[in-house]
Amino acid sequence: xxxxxxxxxxxxxxxxxxxxxxxxxxxxxxxxxxxxxxxxxxxxxxxxxxxxxxxxxxxxxxxxxxxxxxxxxxxxxxxxxxxxxxxxxxxxxxxxxxxxxxxxxxxxxxxxxxxxxxxxxxxxxxxxxxxxxxxxxxxxxxxxxxxxxxxxxxxxxxxxxxxxxxxxxxxxxxxxxxxxxxxxxxxxxxxxxxxxxxxxxxxxxxxxxxxxxxxxxxxxxxxxxxxxxxxxxxxxxxxxxxxxxxxxxxxxxxxxxxxxxxxxxxxxxxxxxxxxxxxxxxxxxxxxxxxxxxxxxxxxxxxxxxxxxxxxxxxxxxxxxxxxxxxxxxxxxxxxxxxxxxxxxxxxxxxxxxxxxxxxxxxxxxxxxxxxxxxxxxxxxxxxxxxxx
Numbered sequence: 001x002x003x004x005x006x007x008x009x010x011x012x013x014x015x016x017x018x019x020x021x022x023x024x025x026x027x028x029x030x031x032x033x034x035x036x037x038x039x040x041x042x043x044x045x046x047x048x049x050x051x052x053x054x055x056x057x058x059x060x061x062x063x064x065x066x067x068x069x070x071x072x073x074x075x076x077x078x079x080x081x082x083x084x085x086x087x088x089x090x091x092x093x094x095x096x097x098x099x100x101x102x103x104x105x106x107x108x109x110x111x112x113x114x115x116x117x118x119x120x121x122x123x124x125x126x127x128x129x130x131x132x133x134x135x136x137x138x139x140x141x142x143x144x145x146x147x148x149x150x151x152x153x154x155x156x157x158x159x160x161x162x163x164x165x166x167x168x169x170x171x172x173x174x175x176x177x178x179x180x181x182x183x184x185x186x187x188x189x190x191x192x193x194x195x196x197x198x199x200x201x202x203x204x205x206x207x208x209x210x211x212x213x214x215x216x217x218x219x220x221x222x223x224x225x226x227x228x229x230x231x232x233x234x235x236x237x238x239x240x241x242x243x244x245x246x247x248x249x250x251x252x253x254x255x256x257x258x259x260x261x262x263x264x265x266x267x268x269x270x271x272x273x274x275x276x277x278x279x280x281x282x283x284x285x286x287x288x289x290x291x292x293x294x295x296x297x298x299x300x301x302x303x304x305x306x307x308x309x310x311x312x313x314x315x316x317x318x319x320x321x322x323x324x325x326x327x328x329x330x331x332x333x334x335x336x337x338x339x340x341x342x343x344x345x346x347x348x349x350x351x352x353x354x355x356x357x358x359x360x361x362x363x364x365x366x367x368x369x370x371x372x373x374x375x376x377x378x379x380x381x382x383x384x385x386x387x388x389x
Contacts, residue, residue, distance in 0.1 A: 021059075021063055021282065022059055022063070024049040024050055024051045024055070024056065024059065025049065025056070025059045025060070025063060025064075027048060027049045027050060028045055028046075028048060028049035028056060028059075028068070031045060031048035031049070032045065032071075032072060032075070035101075036072070036075065036076050036079060036100055036101055037098070037099050037100060037101050038101060039101070040068075040069070040072050040101070042056075042057075042068055042069070045068055056068060062275070063278075063279070063282070064279070065272070065275050065276070065279070072101075073111060074115075074248065074251060075251060076100040076101050076102065077100075077111060077112055077115050077116075077248060078248060078249055078250065078251055079100055080096050080097065080099075080100045080102070080108075080112065080120065081112070081115075081116060081120075081123060081218075081248075081249055082249075083096050083099070083100075084096055084120055084123040084124045084127060085123060085127045085218055086127070087124055087127050091124065092124070093105070093109075093120045093121050093124055096120065096124075097120070108120070109121075115244075115245075115248040116245060116248060116249070117245065123218075126218075135172050135175050136171040136172045136175075138167075138168070138171055139167075139168040139169075139171040139172035139175050139178065140168075140175075140177075142164040142165065142167050142168040142171075142178070143164070143165060143168045143175065143177045143178045143181060144177075145164055146160070146161040146162075146164035146165050146168075146178070146181050147161075147181060148288050149161040149164075150181050150184055150185050150188075150225075151255070151288035151289065151292065152287075152288050152321060152323065152324070153188055153192070153292060153321075153324055153326070154321060154323030154324045154325075155194045155323060156323055157323065158185050158188055158189060158194050159194070161181060161185050162182060162185045162186070162189075164178075165178035165179075165181045165182045165185070166178075166182070169182070174215060175215075176211075176212045176213075176215035176216035176219060176222045177212075177216070177219070177221070177222055179208045179209075179211050179212035179215065179222075180208070180209065180212035180213075180216075180221070180222040180223075180225035180226050180229075181225060182204075182205075182208045183205045183206070183207075183208035183209035183212060183225060183226055183228075183229035184205075184209075184225040184226075184228050184229050185205075186201045186202070186204050186205035186208065186229070187201070187202065187205040187209075187228065187229040187230075187231075187232035187233060188232070189201045189205075190202040190205060190232065190233075191232045191366050191367055192326035192366070193326065193355060193357055193358060193362065193366065196357070202232070202233055205229045205232065205233055206229065206230065206233045206235065208229065209225075209226040209227075209229035209230050209233070210226070210230075212225070212226050213226045213242060217245075218249070220245075220246040220247075220249040220250040220253055220256060221246075221250075221253070221255055223242045223243070223245055223246035223249075224242075224243060224246045224253065224255040224256045224259045225255070225259075226242055227239040227240075227242035227243040227246065227259050227263065228259045228262070230242065231259070231262065231263050231266060231368065232367075232368065234368045236263065236266065236267060236368065239259075239263055240263060240267075243256065243259050243260050243263055246259075247260060252283055253283070254280055254283040254284035254289050255289075257276055257279045257280040257283055258277075258280045258289055258292055258293060258296075260276050261273050261276035261277040261279075261280055261293070261296055262292075262296055264276055265296060265299055265300065265303075265369070266367070266368045266369055266370075267370075268369075268370040268373075270300050270303055270304065273296065273300055274297065274300050277293045277296045277297055277300070278293075280292075280293045281293050287320060287321065288321075290317075290320065291317040291318070291320045291321045291324060292317075294313050294314070294316050294317035294320075295313070295314055295317045295324070295327040295330070297313045298310045298311070298312075298313035298314035298317065298327065298330055298331075299330055299369070299373075301313060302330050302333070302334050302373070302376075302377075303369075303373050307334035307335065307337055307338045308334075308338065310330060310331070310334045311331050311334050311335060314327050314328065314330050314331045314334075315331060318331075325351060325354040325355060326355070328347065328350075328351045328354075329351070329358070329363055329377065329381065330377065331347060332344055332347045332348045332351055332380065332381060332384045332386070333376065333377045333378075333379070333380025333381050333383075333384065334380060335347055335380075335384070336380040336381070336383035336384040337376065337379070337380045337383070341383060341384070344380070344383065344384040345384050345385050347384065348381070348384035348385055348386050351386075352386065358386060358387075359386065359387045359388060359389050360378050360381045360382050360386050360387065360388045360389070361378075361388060361389045363377060363378060363381055363386070364377070364378040
């Protein structure tokens with residue numbers, strides 16, 4: 001198979017690879033994709049987009065969470081890293097920097113190190129000295145087969161994904177992708193009550209996540225999955241570091257954006273989480289990402305006390321993937337906190353048939369949201385007559 005890295009030597013900003021953005025913003029990105037090796041002036045970019053500079057700045061902030069020049073730098077760095085990782089014998093750091101619009105090599109090295117945690121010369125050296133490790137074909141097949149099930153975030157698919165990656169790891173013990181998938185699935189299992197051994201699952205999840213990130217530090221997908229596992233293990237600062245590296249490498253990664261969004265939510269940054277969830281939907285507006293983004297939006301509304309809106313988002317999500325019933329905790333609690341106690345108790349009875357181990361105490365300690373969120377969730381579940389312990 002060759003390298004485990006998910007990088008491909010291609011430009012992520014070519015036409016047809018972007019989500020559905022406003023036409024002016026799409027025009028701006030098309031214009032930029034042909035000029036990443038040249039100086040960029042905001043007025044020229046706005047003229048190409050057909051809007052005023054201030055309007056374009058607002059669109060970049062709203063849809064991409066950054067400034068136009070911030071996006072240019074981020075994209076140049078991502079493309080430079082792809083080129084360094086795919087380097088041939090004639091490639092050098094200066095040539096890559098100039099090809100991506102960096103004329104001051106000191107600044108390029110500083111920005112690169114800030115984004116990726118190492119100097120560009122180190123990346124180039126690693127790409128030339130790393131062994132071209134062959135991975136068992138069945139291990140690759142099993143790992144990629146497990147991925148969609150892993151993102152379903154439901155008990156049955158979670159177990160099926162774990163079975164596949166366990167077989168993959170028997171065939172290829174040092175293959176990072178199945179380790180990262182196992183980390184993510186075990187983290188889900190611990191957080192959402194998919195098994196009776198949450199402490200053991202959380203410990204194994206963290207171990208797999210750390211191993212996977214060490215084995216494939218240049219693989220954006222592996223880093224995204226590992227970040228998700230560390231988030232659920234409450235290692236938020238470590239998870240944040242990995243997801244930022246992942247998105248720096250692959251700015252249009254749906255797995256990266258969904259994990260970035262949920263991490264922002266768990267950190268209590270609702271504005272960032274809402275923007276990042278919408279970005280996820282623009283990148284991949286279908287399953288298996290869609291219902292996770294909808295549940296995330298429901299959690300944002302719940303945190304803001306907008307319980308009716310929270311219910312609509314969660315109900316829509318669970319209607320798409322009924323096995324993701326863990327999200328109904330938010331629905332039940334929100335309905336109770338609205339004062340609709342009869343309906344909340346009916347919903348709770350239905351949820352308990354699907355999740356008989358659910359208790360208020362268990363739910364209160366399950367997710368790494370800020371304490372105020374979890375206390376309101378517990379209060380709502382208690383009002384709905386979910387067992388306390």
